[in-house]
Amino acid sequence: MTTTSTTVPADAVPAAAATVSDRLAEVWTELEEHLSRVPLLNRLADGTVTLEDYKRLLFNLRQQVVDGSPWISRAASSFDIEHFELRAAAIRHAEEEHRDYLMIERDYVAIGGSLAELRSGRKNVGSEALSGYMFHYAGQPNPVGLLGAMFIIEGLGARRAAGWAARFQEVLGLADNQVHFMQYHQQADSAHTGDLDAILTSGMIDDAAADDIVRCAQVVARLYALQLEELDR
Template sequence: ASRGYDADFDAHFLRWMLSDGAGAVQLSGIDQAGKSILPGLRIRLKWIHQRSFSGDYPVCMQLGLSADRQRGHLDYPSWADAEADGALALRQDIRLLPHLFDIGIHEYVKLVRDKWVDPARISHFLCHYSSEKFIPVVEDLLDQAGLSIARERWFSNLAWRGNTGAASILIMLAEFLQTKTLTAGDQILCYVPESGRFMTAYMLLEVETDDAASRQDMLLRSQPTNAYVSDEPAAAFTTGIAVQARSQELSDTLDAEAIGPPHDPAQAPQGLAPLLTELATIWHDYRSRVWRTPLVSALRERRFDTQDYINWTAHWIPQVREGTKWMREATGSLSGQYAPLADLINLHAGEEQNDFQILFEDYRKAGGPVADIEALRRNPGGEALNAYLHGLAATVNPIGLLGAIYIIEGTGQRIVPALLPLLRASLPLPADAFRFLEYHGHNDQHHLQRWLVAVSLALDCDNRGRAERQIVDTARRTAALYLMQFHHAKEYES
């Protein structure tokens, strides 16, 4: 009381910038009066992206330090002395705040680059900021990035609700839904910068029609079909059933979030859970990035044609052909202690040694012009992946290659099954032009079970305790190189 309001600016800033408030969003289409909030519509939460930068910057908001940050409250003889010196005041270092928005916009740029966000499609932008002084800061950073969202699409209730901290975005979203007119297809991007230890978060919501019959009708009309339609009623009826079944198959596979890691860590054999958890983290990042490559984006957006398929398989054939070669080279580099593992890998290599021939036949049935398989070449990404795997296979005890097999077999067992229905629906090709993809979608699950046995053998034989780290590191590098192969598949023609 004796100090009155004689506090430093950093303490005054939070004293006057924060308001009391609480907010929550209930996931329901009915309000408290039992009425529909958005008649005929529903809001889908597409994704949430949140990243912490707490290790990159000093603490921005703190309680318990003196104004000069030289003494903590426990350094004082008493709480009264700490309070008298201002060590119990809540402070924010406002000089750091521009960095908060800078990292937030950098995250936004990456979301756009990786195709999580399309600025042209954003209908409404809900941006949390503690002061309207920050509006031009955010706007300028968006302009510099060349990814502006028009000001008329912004929504904020800061002027009449105040800055209620963590509750702000929920209070804002609730008021937005109550006061704005929305239409199906609208996208709502929410941005939340958190200044305590510098964290930035985004979430994307999309307005959809809530009429199930209408959604199914739109789905049926939007999906292409290669079925022959005659004037005969029976033929037309049969075709209608085929289109409906194919549309349902597509709707079940279009969601990338449904593609989990090749192995669930919670179901892991004893002792493997920590390794599988770390591999699952690598897998989720890899899978999300693959889903947004030019190749898969073209498939999902119905811009993928037969020539794209021919080019892709032409690059892929010589890459698949090398698989058994580097596996056998790796077993030759294993010392005697790993003999059981070498036997298992050689068995696997023997089963897959002619798989590339199946893919080559698919390529030819799709119209691939090259008759001599020796004339096909990998794209730059495939070349990099092949060189890495052969180089590692030539080292002593290359146990890390089990991490490469995790990514490669996982791609066949998780990603390929999701692409196959899209290919069938998009391309006017016979069913036997996709035999390789279908084979791996069915059989790689068995291969991955064998992989678990191989990992257990490797860990049992490892007397230096380095196998797990090698497997994880190799999986991460293989994922990056395989991703490069996917990127180049749409950019380079054979």
């Protein structure tokens, strides 16, 4: 259960914010280490990735991304009035994200995939674990720790998605309309990470909330990498 107070002594805010930012940076380093061991991403880096690899990636991402807006909406409903700003931010985020899976579907069809097959797919074991964790956490009272999930998921979009898209295009000769989901998320998620930075330095995050944020980021980082490792399971 995650709770926090919106009242934090003014002189405690800069130190707490710096601490949580530094700790999240360490989590990101851990995530990069996990990603470096993902077979498909290694093939992408060395230029041996195939169109079938890309199709498998989109197939698996779609099954998890379709759950994104629902868990964000659940989180919004779990914030009380004392966390109005976080609730409002979650509502805006859910509205922005709820069509994202449709971009994946269009990219998938554009590379020759079957829409019916895609929509009838199921989550791999990593995606099952990730979605289950997100829905569970979002249902807790005042789930401030989910800011850690945002740090990981939106951070991947802002820092890695466009690079992955460009590399898939370089190796496989793909058009923009075949990698639109990844291209779009560089800009959209950069804006979201800016919103996150503003929240982390706003005075709403006390030491207990910082611990929850970092812990959630650690779990989501591991589970996100797991879903990329388990594409066919």
